[in-house]
Amino acid sequence: MAKIITIAHQKGGVGKSTLAINLALCFQDQLSIALVDTDLQGSLYHIKEDFPELSIIGPDKLTAIQQLDHDLVIVDTPPYLSNKLPELFLHSDFILVPTKAGFFDVMAIRSTLALIKEAQTQAPHLKAGIVLNMIKPRSGLTKDIAALLESMEVPLLKTRVHDRVSIARSAMTTGILNGGDPKAAAEIMALAEEVVEHISAG
């Protein structure tokens, strides 16, 4: 059965769709990937034609997601706490929660994390991680943000993704791996590797 990575955060604009497409492109050389867009606004579904090598699937029933004939399914989710999330989480292997490093951004992930915790009581294999996205150049994490993140019950991933024009443009071009920004590509690759490590840790 396909491994399922779900990207979730109830806020819009934190990079869910951007990370979803770039992670999918990153894995596609080794694995057969499906990218499922459960956002009714269908941002990824709309760029389907631009990425013919990926199978991008519109909002589908959960059973359909599980039965997809792929090694890995990456699920992008809408910017609100959809009532479909609890069931989706139960069927996932890893939930990636992107956030910006602002105090209110980090506060806003708590309801998503609570849903993950709830799912983990029923699905003990379910792993999750927070990834800091859109980090401004030369800005470290402030002490308050670091402390706040540590108090969360979901681990913070080592990989941080910086605010980069190349990443903002990546969904309009061919993804970050084929673009001319090796630092951005390295960040996405590192994120992909870290997620795989978590999933395979058993």
Ligand SMILES: Nc1ncnc2c1ncn2[C@@H]1O[C@H](COP(=O)(O)OP(=O)(O)O)[C@@H](O)[C@H]1O
């Ligand atoms: N690391 C990044 N650097 C620069 N821009 C980014 C980065 N990640 C996302 N963006 C931009 O931020 C905006 C929101 O990203 P998006 O993936 O649509 O978020 P979400 O799916 O969570 O609503 C988009 O314009 C996207 O291009």
Ligand SMILES: [Mg+2]
């Ligand atoms: Mg989105």
